[in-house]
Amino acid sequence: xxxxxxxxxxxxxxxxxxxxxxxxxxxxxxxxxxxxxxxxxxxxxxxxxxxxxxxxxxxxxxxxxxxxxxxxxxxxxxxxxxxxxxxxxxxxxxxxxxxxxxxxxxxxxxxxxxxxxxxxxxxxxxxxxxxxxxxxxxxxxxxxxxxxxxxxxxxxxxxxxxxxxxxxxxxxxxxxxxxxxxxxxxxxxxxxxxxxxxxxxxxxxxxxxxxxxxxxxxxxxxxxxxxxxxxxxxxxxxxxxxxxxxxxxxxxxxxxxxxxxxxxxxxxxxxxxxxxxxxxxx
Amino acid sequence: xxxxxxxxxxxxxxxxxxxxxxxxxxxxxxxxxxxxxxxxxxxxxxxxxxxxxxxxxxxxxxxxxxxxxxxxxxxxxxxxxxxxxxxxxxxxxxxxxxxxxxxxxxxxxxxxxxxxxxxxxxxxxxxxxxxxxxxxxxxxxxxxxxxxxxxxxxxxxxxxxxxxxxxxxxxxxxxxxxxxxxxxxxxxxxxxxxxxxxxxxxxxxxxxxxxxxxxxxxxxxxxxxxxxxxxxxxxxxxxxxxxxxxxxxxxxxxxxxxxxxxxxxxxxxxxxxxxxx
Numbered sequence: 001x002x003x004x005x006x007x008x009x010x011x012x013x014x015x016x017x018x019x020x021x022x023x024x025x026x027x028x029x030x031x032x033x034x035x036x037x038x039x040x041x042x043x044x045x046x047x048x049x050x051x052x053x054x055x056x057x058x059x060x061x062x063x064x065x066x067x068x069x070x071x072x073x074x075x076x077x078x079x080x081x082x083x084x085x086x087x088x089x090x091x092x093x094x095x096x097x098x099x100x101x102x103x104x105x106x107x108x109x110x111x112x113x114x115x116x117x118x119x120x121x122x123x124x125x126x127x128x129x130x131x132x133x134x135x136x137x138x139x140x141x142x143x144x145x146x147x148x149x150x151x152x153x154x155x156x157x158x159x160x161x162x163x164x165x166x167x168x169x170x171x172x173x174x175x176x177x178x179x180x181x182x183x184x185x186x187x188x189x190x191x192x193x194x195x196x197x198x199x200x201x202x203x204x205x206x207x208x209x210x211x212x213x214x215x216x217x218x219x220x221x222x223x224x225x226x227x228x229x230x231x232x233x234x235x236x237x238x239x240x241x242x243x244x245x246x247x248x249x250x251x252x253x254x255x256x257x258x259x260x261x262x263x264x265x266x267x268x269x270x271x272x273x274x275x276x277x278x279x280x281x282x
Numbered sequence: 283x284x285x286x287x288x289x290x291x292x293x294x295x296x297x298x299x300x301x302x303x304x305x306x307x308x309x310x311x312x313x314x315x316x317x318x319x320x321x322x323x324x325x326x327x328x329x330x331x332x333x334x335x336x337x338x339x340x341x342x343x344x345x346x347x348x349x350x351x352x353x354x355x356x357x358x359x360x361x362x363x364x365x366x367x368x369x370x371x372x373x374x375x376x377x378x379x380x381x382x383x384x385x386x387x388x389x390x391x392x393x394x395x396x397x398x399x400x401x402x403x404x405x406x407x408x409x410x411x412x413x414x415x416x417x418x419x420x421x422x423x424x425x426x427x428x429x430x431x432x433x434x435x436x437x438x439x440x441x442x443x444x445x446x447x448x449x450x451x452x453x454x455x456x457x458x459x460x461x462x463x464x465x466x467x468x469x470x471x472x473x474x475x476x477x478x479x480x481x482x483x484x485x486x487x488x489x490x491x492x493x494x495x496x497x498x499x500x501x502x503x504x505x506x507x508x509x510x511x512x513x514x515x516x517x518x519x520x521x522x523x524x525x526x527x528x529x530x531x532x533x534x535x536x537x538x539x540x541x542x543x544x545x546x547x548x549x550x551x552x553x554x555x556x557x558x559x
Contacts, residue, residue, distance in 0.1 A: 003351045009382070016378040020368040084366035090332060093355035093382040278350075282332045 003095060010098045017102055032068060033118050036060070040126040048137045050151060052123075052130040057154040061119050062173045068115065069177060073107045073184035074196035077277075081192030086282040096278045104270065107185055108178070116156065127153050175262050182269035189276040232257065283308045283343060283429065283460050284329060290337035291328060298324050299484040301338070308428065309457040313475035314464040315543055320481045322464040323363060326431045329462070330360045343428060356383050359427040363434040367414050369407035375421065385426035394420035397450050398443070411438045419447065423454045430461045436470040448474050468539045478539070480546055488546045490557060492537060498556050500529040501538045514552045515545035528556045
């Protein structure tokens with residue numbers, strides 16, 4: 001028997017998790033639907049002309065995805081806070097790796113799919129409603145020659161809008177989602193109680209420490225000057241008339257750091273979650 | 283089956299075990315007795331891989347419990363004192379949890395549930411604490427795990443349920459199974475266990491089979507003040523004086539587990555001297 005991963009055993013674990021949590025999950029999805037609906041109606045009510053323009057849809061989708069996704073992730077290993085639930089969880093005959101993958105399946109993939117499906121279900125309808133309202137207002141009050149431009153349903157997969165090449169920011173927002181969400185999963189194993197708040201505080205402290213380190217500690221060891229455009233290039237200058245000299249670290253360091261921040265943080269957090277789960281005692 | 287060597291374990295700076303060694307074999311029901319806070323539950327959780335020893339070695343069925351490998355977990359079932367069962371119908375439990383245990387037997391489960399008088403079509407959400415505990419015990423027994431660890435299993439059970447528990451447990455043992463029951467309610471284990479292990483202050487205070495105890499000790503009620511004075515332990519009651527004496531005549535007496543437990547805690551050296559002789 002494979003002690004690390006067995007597809008059949010993992011699928012059993014997924015089925016067990018679903019059977020035990022499905023009521024809670026279905027109610028949560030209904031609540032998300034309700035909140036999004038309230039928000040859409042609020043936006044349509046306060047803006048009579050272009051209530052669901054591209055930017056509003058983008059902000060709604062990603063704000064909800066990141067906030068609710070992190071909140072859900074921070075609760076995933078909440079059972080470990082309770083002795084009885086923790087014993088029940090840790091003694092289920094599946095490996096830590098399978099338990100970790102089960103968490104990723106629900107908190108990352110299943111949530112993303114469900115949230116996106118709910119968003120589109122509402123967005124498609126609400127964009128039509130909003131266009132109808134906007135068209136009606138345009139008919140009542142528009143200047144000669146003014147053309148009505150209906151809003152379109154945004155596409156998160158191509159993330160393109162007519163005349164607006166903003167796909168890069170979308171790409172980054174998804175990376176932000178995966179990274180933050182994995183950090184909150186790790187937080188739920190580290191801080192079984194008040195996990196969300198504690199993870200937020202920890203992330204803020206890390207960000208604060210990093211900012212302080214880069215802004216105060218590193219310059220203290222450097223000649224006079226400042227960072228130039230990126231943290232991997234530094235402009236040295238000695239006075240007002242000095243044009244300065246820019247020193248740029250090798251390109252591979254830049255590439256490596258960019259790769260690390262964009263793609264490696266989430267897997268690192270997943271790995272840390274796995275080891276934390278492995279060493280968990282109750 | 284379970285081999286514990288020189289176990290050291292502490293909660294932060296509070297030591298619980300300082301060099302505990304113990305061997306348990308299949309085909310027995312072990313009674314782990316001791317006062318509250320002596321480390322019974324801690325020992326069970328170390329055996330189950332839920333706590334890791336600070337020092338020493340625990341080997342269960344050839345596994346290191348701390349690694350919590352699936353092959354180990356499907357052979358060890360724990361009924362904790364504080365347990366959790368999801369609020370799902372009983373059939374869901376069978377459908378989604380039972381497949382993790384390759385030796386799970388549904389017929390056995392139905393039989394235990396029936397003996398415990400739990401309706402098979404009920405939902406765990408609507409059950410009382412005692413009923414849920416009986417479901418967990420039934421599930422553990424039907425899982426046919428080689429090692430069944432039970433922490434205060436009779437807590438929360440009413441008088442009839444305790445009797446059902448003893449009946450079910452007595453029929454559940456086989457030569458491949460090892461059952462460890464930890465409790466401070468020693469009366470509940472009478473006629474059930476075949477070896478008694480008493481833990482006190484993190485050490486094994488007493489560890490004997492029921493056969494050995496019956497051979498070496500005699501339990502009876504006495505009105506003879508001289509006999510009471512000579513006894514290894516005595517306790518006055520309305521019926522007379524309950525006493526424990528060395529069984530020199532080879533007579534058969536009914537083991538009074540509670541009396542034995544008190545005798546070991548309060549007058550351990552004199553009891554031990556009988557077994558050393």
